[in-house]
Amino acid sequence: MTRLWNEPADFADEMIDGFVAANGRYVRRVPGGVVRSTTSPAGQVAVVIGGGSGHYPAFGGLVGPGLAHGAAMGNLFASPSTQQVHAVAKAADNGGGVFFTYGNYAGDVLNFDAAEERLRAEGVACETVTVTDDIFSATADEKHKRRGIAGDLTVFRIAGAAAAAGADLAEVTRLAQHANERTRSFGVAFTGCTLPGADHPLFTVPEGRMAIGLGIHGEPGIDETGIPTADGLAELLVEKLLAEVPEGVDAVRGARVVPLLNGLGSLKYEEMFVVYRRIAQLLTDAGIEIVDPHVGEYCTSFDMAGTSLTLFWLDDALASLWESPVDTPAYRRGSVAPQERSDTAAAADVADVIEPGDEASRAVAATVLAAVRTIAETVDAHVDELGRLDAIAGDGDHGIGMQRGSHAALAAAETVVAAGAGARTTLTRAADAWADKAGGTSGALWGVILHAIAAKLGDEGRPEASAVAAGVAAGSRGVTDYGKAEVGDKTLVDALVPFTSTLTQAVDAGASLTDAWRSAADAATRAAAATADLLPRMGRARTHGQNSVGTPDPGAVSLALIVTAIGETLATGAADTAAAETSTKENAHGTA
Numbered sequence: 001m002t003r004l005w006n007e008p009a010d011f012a013d014e015m016i017d018g019f020v021a022a023n024g025r026y027v028r029r030v031p032g033g034v035v036r037s038t039t040s041p042a043g044q045v046a047v048v049i050g051g052g053s054g055h056y057p058a059f060g061g062l063v064g065p066g067l068a069h070g071a072a073m074g075n076l077f078a079s080p081s082t083q084q085v086h087a088v089a090k091a092a093d094n095g096g097g098v099f100f101t102y103g104n105y106a107g108d109v110l111n112f113d114a115a116e117e118r119l120r121a122e123g124v125a126c127e128t129v130t131v132t133d134d135i136f137s138a139t140a141d142e143k144h145k146r147r148g149i150a151g152d153l154t155v156f157r158i159a160g161a162a163a164a165a166g167a168d169l170a171e172v173t174r175l176a177q178h179a180n181e182r183t184r185s186f187g188v189a190f191t192g193c194t195l196p197g198a199d200h201p202l203f204t205v206p207e208g209r210m211a212i213g214l215g216i217h218g219e220p221g222i223d224e225t226g227i228p229t230a231d232g233l234a235e236l237l238v239e240k241l242l243a244e245v246p247e248g249v250d251a252v253r254g255a256r257v258v259p260l261l262n263g264l265g266s267l268k269y270e271e272m273f274v275v276y277r278r279i280a281q282l283l284t285d286a287g288i289e290i291v292d293p294h295v296g297e298y299c300t301s302f303d304m305a306g307t308s309l310t311l312f313w314l315d316d317a318l319a320s321l322w323e324s325p326v327d328t329p330a331y332r333r334g335s336v337a338p339q340e341r342s343d344t345a346a347a348a349d350v351a352d353v354i355e356p357g358d359e360a361s362r363a364v365a366a367t368v369l370a371a372v373r374t375i376a377e378t379v380d381a382h383v384d385e386l387g388r389l390d391a392i393a394g395d396g397d398h399g400i401g402m403q404r405g406s407h408a409a410l411a412a413a414e415t416v417v418a419a420g421a422g423a424r425t426t427l428t429r430a431a432d433a434w435a436d437k438a439g440g441t442s443g444a445l446w447g448v449i450l451h452a453i454a455a456k457l458g459d460e461g462r463p464e465a466s467a468v469a470a471g472v473a474a475g476s477r478g479v480t481d482y483g484k485a486e487v488g489d490k491t492l493v494d495a496l497v498p499f500t501s502t503l504t505q506a507v508d509a510g511a512s513l514t515d516a517w518r519s520a521a522d523a524a525t526r527a528a529a530a531t532a533d534l535l536p537r538m539g540r541a542r543t544h545g546q547n548s549v550g551t552p553d554p555g556a557v558s559l560a561l562i563v564t565a566i567g568e569t570l571a572t573g574a575a576d577t578a579a580a581e582t583s584t585k586e587n588a589h590g591t592a
């Protein structure tokens, strides 16, 4: 349970403010997260980590000499937005390229990839290694789908050490990849965690029971047993990890391993030491040479009671990088020479100039604003239902994520419309605000959809129905490019693809935008309902797929609700326009 907060919605921001106030020696605040407050040599590869907040010391607590150069810090348990990742990377870049490394979660992958694409277009070289240490989140033949938990630290450290040693971007990437291949973790939980302001935990474990294979966002465990003794738990953890020794480790006997016993938030250090005592015996009995054991909190899950064991299998190259010193707010090893402070003068705010749209486009912008308002109202009306659908196989945040995103979009659209913006500017600003504030997978994808439509609307004149249909089609392609989901994977793509094809066909056949939109919305609604029969293959829901059979996909449902409501707004708008045209004609007659 979390006891102290002001406004729950401000918690992550205020947490970062306080963290920076307490650790100015190491970090300074930039839009989207933190970067080192000390200088780095020109040309050094910048290691940028990140993810949702609520995992301290991951991720901001791991920024400093020898480790990360910057951390993108999202909302609680929500991916940082594309804008946040981009801004942190820009601030961290030393001219040697940016190396991204973070836990393999769908929302993070989407936003970091989009930021990477933007940076590359700006001429910044980028590479990425996602951490996939959790052996219980996918089978060994699908290792690339595994999520990252406390094994983040070993990969981050190797990348940071390589960068500090002057390795170039390709070499940092190769070594981090190698470290990831030699890192394996496995965890258990005894209670769920409760986010600030929430009145119930994200999940619960029955009293006296232990969930096996937990994630760090409250994703429920994959199996459950009674709580063993401390020794019994040590035996379970070691047994599972020794059953999956990484390729390239020829023999367990004689291998060098860094064991990392991680506390997830409210397990006592004392309890962990009792468990570690037996872990050390078991590893030694197996003939393993223990190197630099870690027992403590490295990646938490708010106040979850639980623990995970990570084994990092060293070779000569990794062992020597492991020796290099680190000095960060939450993690220190060896001694780092005093660092020069960087000039922390904040860059002057760039004035926000809005190019005014022409008269026709300003009228379209009013319709865009009405549509965005409709989206926010629709999400408000269904926020609990969307959360409930997402909790069945995902993490339960779809309603609040959509609410944060759509309301940020509405506020942005209102501001720029008042400043005379045309349709493209209005919808672009709304899309950016949505992606920036929503967090999570769906927020990034809605940003992509709205951006693509905006590009076709323009800031001059009134777009044809075919331009709107082309914008929706481009948005749909953007979603599949970024998210890699196909029809049948049980995602919002299942509703978006039939929506797009029906809209395009109807517009091509000469229907008005309003009529075409409404038949497309009907197709989306049917398709969203039909996702109930599917098994999820993408996103967070994948791990708990079976639970969701019989329930439709939350992202598909929200998309169908939204396009249906916009159809109604368009119909009202069309009626208003017709009425306005009539009355203008009457006025014209009257004054003639």
Ligand code: ADP
Binding pocket: 106, 107, 390, 394, 395, 396, 397, 398, 399, 401, 402, 439, 440, 441, 442, 443, 445, 479, 482, 483, 484, 485, 490, 491, 492, 493, 538, 539, 540, 553, 554, 555, 556
């Ligand atoms: P998160 O999964 O990050 O918690 P949300 O809960 O807001 O984000 O959104 C979940 C929805 O996102 C899912 O119901 C699904 O429709 C959609 N989604 C997840 N992954 C993908 C993907 N790769 N491509 C398209 N849609 C996806």
Ligand code: MG
Binding pocket: 390, 394, 395, 396, 397, 398, 440, 540
């Ligand atoms: Mg979710």
